[in-house]
Amino acid sequence: MVSIRRGTLNDAELLANLGKTTFLEAHGHSASPEEINEYVSIKFSTTAFETELKDPDAIFYIMAFNNEVVGYSKLICNAPHANITLQQAAKLERLYILQAFHGLKLGYQLLQHNINEALNHNQTGMWLFVWTENHKAINFYKNIGFNIVGRHDFQITATRYNPNHQMLLTFKN
Template identity: 25%
Template sequence: MQWRVRGAGAVDADRLSLVANACFLDTYSTALNGDDLVAHCLRHNNAAVFTAWLGDPASVVTLAETEPHHAPIGYTVLTAPHFPIALDIHDIELRRIYTLRQAHGTGIGAALMARAVEDAARLGAKRILLGVWEHNARARAFYERSGFRIIGARQFQVGSEVHDDPIYALEI
């Protein structure tokens, strides 16, 4: 598979929403209630959510696409952090990093992470924070290989289910 990683723009909100929903459903469909998943996606992965991030100068959105067809297959979102821990003015949150299953093992995840670290540094961040589903062993192993370490926990709710998710940090 050939692919590219590029900065996303306002015209990409629909593409980002589609890949976000596909990734979220694929990742969690065997573990969470279907109605809760759909409601979560409609609320948190719609084009308006991405449009807001794309218009926020403190956020950076990156899109991974196939080459030469430019079909969306992954993305990242860096934003101001929202965690129940002591935050520093130089913290940034890697709010989202997802790739479609067929892109796993291609290097896209590593490329998206490298781009997120570069973008965070360009914005003046000294530390990247992220939260991850406690049972997502694949993602947790990826973050740990990327140098992230657990520094706390947060509760994350999808429908009626509340999860105690670890918070990871990477000093940059």
């Protein structure tokens, strides 16, 4: 049984813990332990999530499988970017599923939920950044129909950046 609900301010601690775990599973080896710990301590604190959840442009979704929280996403509608020529394009800023639940197509279901929500908000497409070394994620997005349209250096610390692809999915009318 899968359920997806919108995250609220009351979910800040849950999202901080889930976000930290899923980020470390996906990216924990992408920089030195010190750099990763510095990034995680800032970006995945309860306070950081409280701030993000108060942002009216940020839409968080929390996914549960058999009543266990297994993943989350963050969607921002009308998120312009220099590489994106579409008007009213949404940014999928995060989509993470706990590693123990990979292979169950839960990521696909959460992505489809975000696509449907973007369509409900009259978006014409969706873009995202994905680490160039995360081949599993790149293939996942390519299989959905995303194309690589640019490059982005994702800042981990003041001196560490990881190369990312920028990917775009244009919605069909």
